[in-house]
Amino acid sequence: MKNTIARLIVLPVVLAFAALNFCRAQEEINIQTEINILGQTKPIPVSLEGFTGEAAEVLKFDLYVQGFSFVAPEAAQYRISGSSVGNVVGFVTDTVSRQTKFSRSYSGASLRRQAHAFADDIVLAITGRKGIGQTKIAFKAQAPTGSGEIYVSDFDGHNPREVTHDNAIVAAPAWVPGRLAVYYTSYQPGNPDIFYHNLSTGERSKVAFFSGLNTSASVSPDGSKLAMILSRNGSPNVWVCNANGTGFKQLTMSPEDESSPCWSPDGQWICFATKIKSRRVLAKVPAGGGAIQRIPTSGVSNPTDPDWSPDGKWIAFTSQMGDFNICVVPAGGGSATVLVPGQHPSWSPNSRTLVLNRDARGRQSLSVLDVLTKQVKDIGRISGNDSQPAWAK
Secondary structure, eight states, X not given: OOSOEEEEOOOOSOOOOOOOOOOOOEETTEEOSOOOTTSOOOOEEEEEESOOHHHHHHHXXXXXXXXXXXXXXXXXXXXXXXXXXXXXXXXXXXXXXXXXXXEEEEESSOHHHHXXXXXXXXXXXXXXXXXXXXXXXXXXXXXXXXXXXXXXXXXXXXXXXXXXXXXXXXXXXXXXXXXXXXXEXXXXXXXXXXXXXXXXXXXXXXXXXXXSOEEEEEEOTTSSXXXXXXXXXXXXXXXXXXTTSOSOEEOOXXXXXXXXXXXXXXXXXXXXXXXXXXXXXXXXXEXXXXXXXXXXXXXXXXXXXXXXXXXXXXXXXXXXXXEEEEEEXXXXXXXXXXXXXXXXXXXXXXXXXXXEEEEETTEEEEEEXXXXXTEEEEOOOSSSEEEEEEEOO
16 A cells, blocks of 8 residues: 555535444454454554644544554554644554554545544554444434424534424434435424434425324335334334335234334344333334244343344343443344443444433433443533434444
8 A cells, every 4th residue: 555645535414324344353462353242342552643632532532432542652553643733644553563554644624524534544444344433423402491402413423413493392313324314203293293304405294193103213224114103003003104104004013112113234124122011122023014023132121222233233222220221132132231321322334333322410411332342432412411312324
């Protein structure tokens, strides 16, 4: 690879969408090729030299939540050096081989976006997986005296943008894969209805507006279908329809309340929370209809808020056992692992990092968690309470 590669970074508001395998992480000075998510993995030690201010802040945040730790240069496996004066120029050196992995300069965007792009290139060069620095999240932000609105922002909480102006209860944002568009529930019409919102044009339309509950929209991986919770025929149950709000079909008929549907990445299954014999459990149902199958979560109870990882291997969820905790379980079920306190986990495109909300001095705020190392960073609060995050894929 050439030592110097000039790169023009053009960074409009776009999303990073690839679903990738778990990255390799370090064991002493070697990087593992096999990782068990149920055990804690050591972060990859790197040093950071020459960057200041906002660029240094971005690099530290992005890399920390993707499994890197920061050490002195003599203890680092990789040395990251460069400058952020005027624009970002960066070098990555392997201290074992003493070779430069790459050196690049960035321009054509804000300094912050240049730093995100450099962080993404570092992750790709060292681990072989695509970085998440230029991805987006959606969430609910609620002021202490208001009903809340739906926002979107960079994954680290910067550049927030208010999507709704409903002055009514809003909930459960969900991204359309590969598009700058979201679904969410709003009580603005006087009833909890599901809306589609194109963020590029501002176009908004109702999708599900039956009498009773219409909520928890979840978009199929190909964007053609929606799963949701409707109480159209009585108790809240799982339904599916076309993305434009036609062709509604009821998938479950439980007398118990059901919630939080999510899709398997192959589009064949819908996972959701339900009750069996008065006990809350996770279950799945074929997307085209069929028998419900329970997903065991041994070791924890009262699971809800499931989210299926883009690589299909894991389901993250919230468990309530006195306190709320973020847990992960193999997609087929099994022993669950408790990660950190919190609720509403949502996977990033890399199938390794989660965004979640957790209590911070009596208010909810967003955090980003690297599942393998359990390293976590808080996102600056937008409003009084930030919750229900969803990561764009």
